[in-house]
Amino acid sequence: MGFTFQINNDIKFKHNNNFLNKANNYRPTIQHNNIKPIAIVQLKKNSSSLEGYGIEQIDDITNLKKHHLKRNDKLILDFGDHQVGKFTIDIKSVGSPMDSPLFLKLKFAEMPAELAHNSKDYNGWLSKSWIQEEYIHLDVLPKKLNLKRRYSFRYVEITVLDTSPKWQAVLDNPIVKTESAVHYDKSLIPDLEDLELKKIYQVGLKTLHECMQDVFEDGPKRDRRLWIGDLRLQALADYSSFKNTNLVKRCLYLFGAMPAENGRIPANVFISPENIPDDTFLFDYSLFFISILYDYEKNSSDKEVLDDLYPIAKNQMNIALKQVNSIGKLELTDDYPVFIDWSNDFDKTTSGQAILIYTLKQFIYLAQLKNDSDINLYIKKLDIINNYSINYLFDEQTGLFVSGSNHELNISSQVWMVLAQLFDKNKNREIMKTTLKRLFPVKNIATPYMYHHITQALFISGLKNEAVELMKSYWGKMIQLGADTYWEAFDPDHPSYSPYGNPILNSYCHAWSCTPVYLINKYLLSE
Amino acid sequence: MGFTFQINNDIKFKHNNNFLNKANNYRPTIQHNNIKPIAIVQLKKNSSSLEGYGIEQIDDITNLKKHHLKRNDKLILDFGDHQVGKFTIDIKSVGSPMDSPLFLKLKFAEMPAELAHNSKDYNGWLSKSWIQEEYIHLDVLPKKLNLKRRYSFRYVEITVLDTSPKWQAVLDNPIVKTESAVHYDKSLIPDLEDLELKKIYQVGLKTLHECMQDVFEDGPKRDRRLWIGDLRLQALADYSSFKNTNLVKRCLYLFGAMPAENGRIPANVFISPENIPDDTFLFDYSLFFISILYDYEKNSSDKEVLDDLYPIAKNQMNIALKQVNSIGKLELTDDYPVFIDWSNDFDKTTSGQAILIYTLKQFIYLAQLKNDSDINLYIKKLDIINNYSINYLFDEQTGLFVSGSNHELNISSQVWMVLAQLFDKNKNREIMKTTLKRLFPVKNIATPYMYHHITQALFISGLKNEAVELMKSYWGKMIQLGADTYWEAFDPDHPSYSPYGNPILNSYCHAWSCTPVYLINKYLLSE
Known part of the structure; x- marks a missing residue:
């Protein structure tokens, strides 16, 4: 319904x-499984997919730690299939000491097409509170980010809204603990x-x-x-x-x-x-x-x-x-x-x-x-x-x-x-x-x-x-x-x-x- | 410095x-005090204040519970003096059963002028992660929202980004537990x-x-x-x-x-x-x-x-x-x-x-x-x-x-x-x-x-x-x-x-x- x-x-x-x-x-x-992503991907125009958006792999998931993320950098993790559960990820900083909080946006999407839309553009009658998007400040790294809410998704887009000019964020060990x-x-x-x-x-x-x-x-x-x-x-x-x-x-x-x-x-x-x-x-x-x-x-x-x-x-x-x-x-x-x-x-x-x-x-x-x-x-x-x-x-x-x-x-x-x-x-x-x-x-x-x-x-x-x-x-x-x-x-x-x-x-x-x-x-x- | x-x-x-x-x-x-706001206020143009923004009371703080907040409604709470500490507030829903999460924005400001600026407009070199602004989803009400981070502020602007057309949010018992x-x-x-x-x-x-x-x-x-x-x-x-x-x-x-x-x-x-x-x-x-x-x-x-x-x-x-x-x-x-x-x-x-x-x-x-x-x-x-x-x-x-x-x-x-x-x-x-x-x-x-x-x-x-x-x-x-x-x-x-x-x-x-x-x-x- x-x-x-x-x-x-x-x-x-x-x-x-x-x-x-x-x-x-x-x-x-409730039964649980710990599922890891299978790839780092990006959106790809694909006329045979919903709304014309598919994905393509851009890096092996084992290279995740090699990405040093600064202001406006983003990554999309592909969990390989639809998942319902809670998301955790380890985050640390590299470079100079962490002289500011980390400000992150996480967007959970069931279909690539969702990632092509900006939630700011939605102004319909249905509550925008349903949009699976979180803004997170972390004052101290390293930290295991443990999101308390349950999400329904295959893709997680993680955007570093800001670090500081002196350090970068590094992600590791993303996991969804599924629920059913x-x-x-x-x-x-x-x-x-x-x-x-x-x-x-x-x-x-x-x-x-x-x-x-x-x-x-x-x-x-x-x-x-x-x-x-x-x-x-x-x-x-x-x-x-x-x-x-x-x-x-x-x-x-x-x-x-x-x-x-x-x-x-x-x-x-x-x-x-x-x-x-x-x-x-x-x-x-x-x-x-x-x-x-x-x-x-x-x-x-x-x-x-x-x-x-x-x-x-x-x-x-x-x-x-x-x-x-x-x-x-x-x-x-x-x-x-x-x-x-x-x-x-x-x-x-x-x-x-x-x-x-x-x-x-x-x-x-x-x-x-x-x-x-x-x-x-x-x-x-x-x-x-x-x-x-x-x-x-x-x-x-x-x-x-x-x-x-x-x-x-x-x-x-x-x-x-x-x-x-x-x-x-x-x-x-x-x-x-x-x-x-x-x-x-x-x-x-x-x-x-x-x-x-x-x-x-x-x-x-x-x-x-x-x-x-x-x-x-x-x-x-x-x-x-x-x-x-x-x-x-x-x-x-x-x-x-x-x-x-x-x-x-x-x-x-x-x-x-x-x-x-x-x-x-x-x-x-x-x- | x-x-x-x-x-x-x-x-x-x-x-x-x-x-x-x-x-x-x-x-x-660390010493603590529990401080309550003294008024519900709004921004007021005031040429003798910083950047031309002062505040004026619009309602007695005891009337807070009477405000039924729907999409885009906002309130500014005035804590009467500068505070450093952690913020808690009780939130419940009124109307039909809560058929969507509550999506809130909280902005903490030391001076009224900060509330007159939209953080989206800031793109300077200093990390935007310092902006004291949180986006929060609450799946279930009633809830005591207990923010884990410490803020430095006198004013808290609370914006209901969305409820649903069927219910409204009600705030009560805002408190800052100060730290020094x-x-x-x-x-x-x-x-x-x-x-x-x-x-x-x-x-x-x-x-x-x-x-x-x-x-x-x-x-x-x-x-x-x-x-x-x-x-x-x-x-x-x-x-x-x-x-x-x-x-x-x-x-x-x-x-x-x-x-x-x-x-x-x-x-x-x-x-x-x-x-x-x-x-x-x-x-x-x-x-x-x-x-x-x-x-x-x-x-x-x-x-x-x-x-x-x-x-x-x-x-x-x-x-x-x-x-x-x-x-x-x-x-x-x-x-x-x-x-x-x-x-x-x-x-x-x-x-x-x-x-x-x-x-x-x-x-x-x-x-x-x-x-x-x-x-x-x-x-x-x-x-x-x-x-x-x-x-x-x-x-x-x-x-x-x-x-x-x-x-x-x-x-x-x-x-x-x-x-x-x-x-x-x-x-x-x-x-x-x-x-x-x-x-x-x-x-x-x-x-x-x-x-x-x-x-x-x-x-x-x-x-x-x-x-x-x-x-x-x-x-x-x-x-x-x-x-x-x-x-x-x-x-x-x-x-x-x-x-x-x-x-x-x-x-x-x-x-x-x-x-x-x-x-x-x-x-x-x-x-």
């Missing part, structure tokens, strides 16, 4: 301490014959690894919190790779513990300095609590979690169903919008209706597990909602779902109705074929989140080749542009697009983009 | 561990009837207090090391006020312990990360080691120190005397220049000759104390040097000393020959009267160091009123311009003069300017 702007800071929240204690019990032990809830190991990468797919899988696995921290974070560089929408996809990818189900359980309890007083689950929660629910609420995200619990139970059959969290899931469904009218139409309100995608250039009402069907089906499965005597009420509701969707939203003439009062045809409506399996597989296949013919190629969608759902809809309607082709043209394209991990935002038609107007703010390692791990496992290896 | 540029980093130094241990034994216990080797107490200020002089004394005492740290520093904001030239004046001021003679002793041992292999004492030493002699050598500064030992013995009669350090003092004199030719003329060399003053716009040879006489007389006193059998050699040398000075440097026609091959008449030559007491008091009085008539007013001198010697020369030649007038027009003028402590550099004709081209780099609390404490005590209170 990125950013959805709501301020509701008058809302009161419940705190279920029993659930918070359980969430705390499942906190992961899980251990990344190449043995986790399946031996796919298609090497392009294997690479796509590997980068997805690295992305997931980097985002698995004290919770499933949405992005280790920026945002760094637990969003429901990202969690749902991360958990699916985790079940087929790292299998750290305790972390999913921890996150389920965190959401379950802190609904608003009106029962709605917030779209995200913070865990520092304490567990704090955000004041952002999204209709589809609240419902996805049900999905996450459903996926978790499918994977783990955990009676304790089901008993604890089923009432919370039921609450989300009951709140959502209040917005369904007598003929089965979902009526959305401004204070509880659907997210679906960052783009607001398409009508989302049919997508919202589909997500209600998708999650209501999952809820009914959970209600069966719980032997909930109310189950028939939900089955009946589903029937009404399905009927409305078939009778009012599906357009026989085009073979596609329409959305909104203007009967808009968009990809998202088709995709979500297929994922909701309103129709059977054959009909879904027809819908997706029509979608491919009439609505493709995908335009003006910049989120791997939406691309995931499109790809999955192709897979479940049996269009495996088309799904693989889309995966290669989307996630594969990021790799061609230099991705070590997948990005928060990517529009293949506009590779330099940033939702924030500047790549320094982009998160180039973002949870909701890790899903090739799940898609490849589920639809190419398991079936 | 400020900065004299030499690089001699191939020079080897001796290390006398016995002396270094003694220096270590006299390390002071001595306790500043108003009871140390003599009850002078002349309130202008009393204020001049008080500001000098505050200046001295701020510069007395682990050693006598030259400036707590910038440079921050032990220079011989500053030490000599600080010690004199200390004997008549704080009377922390152990700190003088510590500093004497530091210099005595680390001469270069050729015997020369360096102009300054560093004490972090260990005791390190600088590679700068000044002819007059090396000789002032004798003066400091002389003044110390006059004040303390310390046989152990005399026995330990007399050989070092003798060495300095022997090295200096090698540069005196057979008729008593000092012949200076480029690798061992005299400092005298920052200005290089006047000829310094006669001043150098005078300092040799000044220190040779002091050395002979020490040789007497030590019953040194070589004493007659020095007395004979003094005689030759005196004779040369009288016969070749004093111009009977003008009644003034000339300097250099062009027979330049400058104030410094007269002042130092008077301080050296080449002639008796009556003749000195004539010389200084002629100086007042022919060479005054002082022009193009920007150091309190030179002004001190001019003032003292007036006092010792009996021109008390003129001395007081000069003191009032120089140190008094700094007070009128807003000084809480005296400055490193001040030219009354060009109050905005900075030796570094920007007041952000100026030290507005500098050791060599504290001497009204000594002058008032010695010439107005003791006589």
Whole structure:
């Protein structure tokens, strides 16, 4: 998830301490590795890389100590792959005695393009506090500089803003002590014959690894919190790779513990300095609590979690169903919008209706597990909602779902109705074929989140080749542009697009983009 | 002292561990006070203040918590007087949950004028690392921000570079924990009837207090090391006020312990990360080691120190005397220049000759104390040097000393020959009267160091009123311009003069300017 702007800071929240204690019990032990850089590099114009910036080696890393750095000298260290962790480096002075402090700037970048931009030029609405840049004074050398913050990066640009005319700074022993809830190991990468797919899988696995921290974070560089929408996809990818189900359980309890007083689950929660629910609420995200619990139970059959969290899931469904009218139409309100995608250039009402069907089906499965005597009420509701969707939203003439009062045809409506399996597989296949013919190629969608759902809809309607082709043209394209991990935002038609107007703010390692791990496992290896 | 540029980093130094241990034994216990700001202020145009910038209160300090700070908001806290120490402040967030780090800039300023300048505009040769400005990211609030570095300031400007659109930062409980080797107490200020002089004394005492740290520093904001030239004046001021003679002793041992292999004492030493002699050598500064030992013995009669350090003092004199030719003329060399003053716009040879006489007389006193059998050699040398000075440097026609091959008449030559007491008091009085008539007013001198010697020369030649007038027009003028402590550099004709081209780099609390404490005590209170 990125950013959805709501301020509701008058809302009161419940705190279920029993659930918070359980969430705390499942906190992961953070794993560490000490990683050294592989080269001293510089930016290089490269038209096939993101924004035209690649790197080239200018010196062997073993020569680092030979660089005597004075005012305005700078070096870029390349750690060889994406890293999340804390940075340390030894710094000493050479020349005359150190007659002034050392003034350093350190800039951490996931992609070379970030290094080509000056943070001073950024003045967008998103907080510039996210820019991974530090200004440091060291009064006395030698010193082991031990930065306390965690950074998400592959490159570290170190600029000596000043020494004095009498001495120079020398760097040695740069190390990142990585952090993740899980251990990344190449043995986790399946031996796919298609090497392009294997690479796509590997980068997805690295992305997931980097985002698995004290919770499933949405992005280790920026945002760094637990969003429901990202969690749902991360958990699916985790079940087929790292299998750290305790972390999913921890996150389920965190959401379950802190609904608003009106029962709605917030779209995200913070865990520092304490567990704090955000004041952002999204209709589809609240419902996805049900999905996450459903996926978790499918994977783990955990009676304790089901008993604890089923009432919370039921609450989300009951709140959502209040917005369904007598003929089965979902009526959305401004204070509880659907997210679906960052783009607001398409009508989302049919997508919202589909997500209600998708999650209501999952809820009914959970209600069966719980032997909930109310189950028939939900089955009946589903029937009404399905009927409305078939009778009012599906357009026989085009073979596609329409959305909104203007009967808009968009990809998202088709995709979500297929994922909701309103129709059977054959009909879904027809819908997706029509979608491919009439609505493709995908335009003006910049989120791997939406691309995931499109790809999955192709897979479940049996269009495996088309799904693989889309995966290669989307996630594969990021790799061609230099991705070590997948990005928060990517529009293949506009590779330099940033939702924030500047790549320094982009998160180039973002949870909701890790899903090739799940898609490849589920639809190419398991079936 | 400020900065004299030499690089001699191939020079080897001796290390006398016995002396270094003694220096270590006299390390002071640093005293602390917790000081709170007195007001929230803003810059105000004020033509009678330095560079035209004063301050005005905009809010009561008790209202600090009521300021909810968002992107680009800033506050200036006024601590009411000059402070040297470490800064802490409590910071919390209000509004929605903190969904981004807090990015802060803190700028510490001794004078309001510093706040009117942007550090980005400074590009001079002196290291910009001295600018007291920090950029801080705080990932989690609430937090007690505890800055590890020591700052020298009265004002703290805190700028919120960014929060996010959803929350604001709130500051509370700002404190500076002050540091000094001595306790500043108003009871140390003599009850002078002349309130202008009393204020001049008080500001000098505050200046001295701020510069007395682990050693006598030259400036707590910038440079921050032990220079011989500053030490000599600080010690004199200390004997008549704080009377922390152990700190003088510590500093004497530091210099005595680390001469270069050729015997020369360096102009300054560093004490972090260990005791390190600088590679700068000044002819007059090396000789002032004798003066400091002389003044110390006059004040303390310390046989152990005399026995330990007399050989070092003798060495300095022997090295200096090698540069005196057979008729008593000092012949200076480029690798061992005299400092005298920052200005290089006047000829310094006669001043150098005078300092040799000044220190040779002091050395002979020490040789007497030590019953040194070589004493007659020095007395004979003094005689030759005196004779040369009288016969070749004093111009009977003008009644003034000339300097250099062009027979330049400058104030410094007269002042130092008077301080050296080449002639008796009556003749000195004539010389200084002629100086007042022919060479005054002082022009193009920007150091309190030179002004001190001019003032003292007036006092010792009996021109008390003129001395007081000069003191009032120089140190008094700094007070009128807003000084809480005296400055490193001040030219009354060009109050905005900075030796570094920007007041952000100026030290507005500098050791060599504290001497009204000594002058008032010695010439107005003791006589």
